[in-house]
Amino acid sequence: MAAASSALRKTVFRVATVTGTGALGWAYLQRLPKAQDDHRLSWRECLFTRLYTTFVAPVVMQTDAETAHNLTLRAGELLQACRLLLEPSRSNLPLDWLLRPAAAHPASPGPSLRQELFDGRLVFDTPVGIAAGFDKNALLVPLYRLGFLQLGFAEVGSVSAEPAMGNDRPRCWRIPSDQAVINCMGLNNEGAESVAARLKSFSHVADGSPIGVNIAKTHNPSIVGPAAIEDFVQSFKVLAPLADFVVLNVSCPNTVEGKTFEEPSALADLLSAVARQKQAMQWERPPPPVLVKLMATPDSDAGRACQRQLLAVIEDSQLVDGLVISNTIKNPEAPLSRAGREEADQIGKGGVSGKVIHSRSVAAIRSAFEATGGRLPIIGVGGTDSAEAAYEKIRAGASLVEVYTGLVYKGPGLVTDIQAGTESLQTIASVCSLSGFPSLRSHVLWGFAPDQFGKPLLAFGSCANQPAKE
Numbered sequence: 001m002a003a004a005s006s007a008l009r010k011t012v013f014r015v016a017t018v019t020g021t022g023a024l025g026w027a028y029l030q031r032l033p034k035a036q037d038d039h040r041l042s043w044r045e046c047l048f049t050r051l052y053t054t055f056v057a058p059v060v061m062q063t064d065a066e067t068a069h070n071l072t073l074r075a076g077e078l079l080q081a082c083r084l085l086l087e088p089s090r091s092n093l094p095l096d097w098l099l100r101p102a103a104a105h106p107a108s109p110g111p112s113l114r115q116e117l118f119d120g121r122l123v124f125d126t127p128v129g130i131a132a133g134f135d136k137n138a139l140l141v142p143l144y145r146l147g148f149l150q151l152g153f154a155e156v157g158s159v160s161a162e163p164a165m166g167n168d169r170p171r172c173w174r175i176p177s178d179q180a181v182i183n184c185m186g187l188n189n190e191g192a193e194s195v196a197a198r199l200k201s202f203s204h205v206a207d208g209s210p211i212g213v214n215i216a217k218t219h220n221p222s223i224v225g226p227a228a229i230e231d232f233v234q235s236f237k238v239l240a241p242l243a244d245f246v247v248l249n250v251s252c253p254n255t256v257e258g259k260t261f262e263e264p265s266a267l268a269d270l271l272s273a274v275a276r277q278k279q280a281m282q283w284e285r286p287p288p289p290v291l292v293k294l295m296a297t298p299d300s301d302a303g304r305a306c307q308r309q310l311l312a313v314i315e316d317s318q319l320v321d322g323l324v325i326s327n328t329i330k331n332p333e334a335p336l337s338r339a340g341r342e343e344a345d346q347i348g349k350g351g352v353s354g355k356v357i358h359s360r361s362v363a364a365i366r367s368a369f370e371a372t373g374g375r376l377p378i379i380g381v382g383g384t385d386s387a388e389a390a391y392e393k394i395r396a397g398a399s400l401v402e403v404y405t406g407l408v409y410k411g412p413g414l415v416t417d418i419q420a421g422t423e424s425l426q427t428i429a430s431v432c433s434l435s436g437f438p439s440l441r442s443h444v445l446w447g448f449a450p451d452q453f454g455k456p457l458l459a460f461g462s463c464a465n466q467p468a469k470e
């Protein structure tokens with residue numbers, strides 16, 4: 001009798017332990033950010049993202065945002081050193097899948113994602129790149145060049161003429177409830193000369209994915225007016241010969257001096273000074289395309305009018321070949337959830353990035369595309385964390401997309417998830433075009449030109465919507 005009751009107790013204890021552990025595990029998994037909102041991808045296709053969000057993100061989230069970012073860069077540098085060491089060897093090595101992802105998956109990404117932009121001056125094997133701010137000092141250029149993570153391109157910087165320490169720490173915070181980041185880094189970077197020296201040291205890995213260098217005014221409130229223009233021009237002079245494209249960052253919300261070049265006449269002065277510098281330089285190869293990075297102007301009549309004024313200046317300048325839209329948006333303007341807003345209000349300052357700025361970025365891309373008639377290729381950035389978000393930007397008029405905050409929450413697998421998702425969207429798009437959609441504009445990749453369609457017509461995963469008239 002005693003033996004039976006002891007066996008029963010043991011069984012009850014085991015069942016309770018297993019059930020309790022299972023319930024705790026289940027509760028834990030529920031608390032994690034969703035691995036992938038993109039239902040087109042199978043579990044296997046987004047395996048890396050799932051592994052990251054399940055096992056890595058919870059650990060990363062315990063670490064201060066800037067420390068985690070610095071550790072990521074250090075890990076990247078280590079990987080890069082191994083990668084460069086292996087470069088002369090063409091044999092199959094045990095870590096090839098990690099170090100040479102393109103070698104491990106020769107068929108992916110599909111050639112259909114390839115684009116030539118800026119009058120054919122640059123070729124992008126895939127449209128997904130990394131945004132400015134991730135690698136301010138161009139530490140990982142060889143990795144990007146060699147197609148690491150299947151990135152189609154990378155924008156390094158912002159780099160300024162003088163080195164800058166940026167604002168005091170802490171200056172970067174995560175808002176997990178909204179999958180957002182708030183930063184007021186204050187344009188910390190090693191300065192144009194030092195970054196130029198590093199880029200020169202990487203010149204043996206010159207072919208591959210295009211590298212853009214984002215330049216900004218040195219973060220020093222005493223540099224204003226003509227000195228601010230001279231500061232920009234100096235960075236252009238030093239860095240443009242080493243860049244595949246140059247981005248003029250005139251929209252950083254985190255400077256002590258506030259807005260400097262987002263006022264039409266100041267922007268006109270800056271662009272004409274850079275144009276003069278470009279003319280005066282001796283180029284060993286064709287000069288790189290110049291892009292301007294704008295903020296996401298509010299989705300309102302006043303916001304669009306303000307953007308049109310800047311775009312008129314940009315088009316008149318005869319210097320600018322494209323646009324990057326958009327930068328972070330100011331903390332108080334970000335549409336955060338109630339919990340997120342409470343956290344953000346405690347921080348007070350900074351620019352918000354992540355999925356909460358996606359809609360505003362899309363609206364700004366669409367209005368810029370309409371205002372310029374699609375003449376300037378647009379790199380769409382702001383809250384891209386899935387193929388759906390990337391595709392929405394492309395439908396709005398972007399030719400390329402960049403990611404940053406999405407990587408924090410979804411991990412490096414996000415880049416290939418977006419590519420896999422957009423390839424399936426592309427298939428849908430081509431089926432739809434066979435069934436009557438008008439021809440695709442050459443520079444808006446899988447999308448249908450927004451000016452032809454006005455509103456998105458293609459529902460994800462279905463061709464239910466009828467094509468618009470030609």
Ligand SMILES: Cc1cc2nc3c(=O)[nH]c(=O)nc-3n(C[C@H](O)[C@H](O)[C@H](O)COP(=O)(O)O)c2cc1C
Binds near residue numbers: 214
């Ligand atoms: C920590 C951090 C630092 C950034 N630094 C820069 C920068 O130096 N220059 C720049 O042009 N944009 C910078 N950005 C803005 C990003 O390039 C991008 O425009 C913005 O984060 C929106 O994209 P996302 O939502 O995908 O992050 C930074 C963003 C973050 C989160």
